[in-house]
Amino acid sequence: MTNAVFTLTPGSTPLLVSFPHVGTEIPPDLQARMVPRALATEDTDWHLEPLYAFVRDMGAGTIVPHYARYVVDLNRPPENAPMYPGVNNTELCPTRFFSGEPLYRDGMAPSETEISARVETYWRPYHDALQAELLRLRNLHGHAVLFDAHSIRSVLPWLFDGQLPDLNLGTVNGSSAAPALREALSKVLQSQSHFSQVVDGRFKGGHITRHYGQPAENVHAIQLEMCWRCYMAEEPPYAIDPARAAAVLPVLRALVQTLVNWRPA
Secondary structure, three states: OEOOOEEEEOOOOOEEEEOOOOOOEOOHHHHOOEOHHHHHOOOOOOOHHHHOOHHHHOOOEEEEEOEOOOOOOOOOOOOOOOOOOOOOOOOOOOOEOOOOOEOEOOOOOOOHHHHHHHHHHHHHHHHHHHHHHHHHHHHHHOOEEEEEEEEEOOOOOOOOOOOOOOEEEEOOOOOOOOHHHHHHHHHHHHOOOOOOEEEOOOOOOOHHHHHHOEHHHOEEEEEEEEEHHHOEOOOOOOOEOHHHHHHHHHHHHHHHHHHHHOOOO
C-alpha cells in the first residue's frame, strides 16, 4: 500500500520492519522557512532501506515513510514528551539539528497549532497503518514482532557523551519484548567481535518501541540504533561504503532471521 505519506509492503511472517527516519521529502512551504542547511536532511537514517532490502526475501513486511524527520518525527509521542529525560532531545517537530543549531530561520519555527496539523497529516497515517498491520499479523500468526531500524552518526556531543557503540539494541529495559527474544538477539550480538554492541544502553527504544511493544498482548518490539560508521561515511555526501556494508550485513541478517524464527513459548 502506497500513499502520500508512506509505503507499506506486507510480508508473510510475523515480522514487520519499520524505518521511521529514512524519508527525505520536505514540503516547499517548509523549505522556505528552514535554514538552507536543512534541505540536505543531514540527520536522515541514510541508506537503511537498501541495506535492509534482504528482509523482504526473509518474509518480513516493511513500512517506509516519505517525509523527513524534520517535518515530523515519527518516533516521538504525539504529546511531544521527551524520550530521554535529563539530556538534550529533539522534538516531535524538530527545531534543531542533531548538532544543536537551529533548523529554522528566526521566528519561523512551527506553532503548536501547526504541530498539531502536522501530526494529523504526516504522523497519524503512518501510525494508523503501523498499528493495523501489527494487529493483522498478530491475528494471523498468533503474535507479531516489530523491528524498528535506525542509524545515527557515532559522535554527536549535543545528544550524548563520547562515541556510541556500533550496534545499540533497545527493548526499553526488557519491557517491550519477551525476555527469551531479547536474550536471543543479545546472543547474536555477542557471537561476533567485529562490532561493539550494547543492549538497552543510551538508546533503549523510542516511541514506536515503547508504544507498540506489548508482550502481554503478543506484540514484541525491538529497536536497533546502528552507527553510520558500520556501513557508510559519516561526512557529506554520506555515501554508503560497500566494504563496511558487507561486513555488517551478516550480523543484520542474523538478527532479522532470529526475529523471523522466534516463537513465544
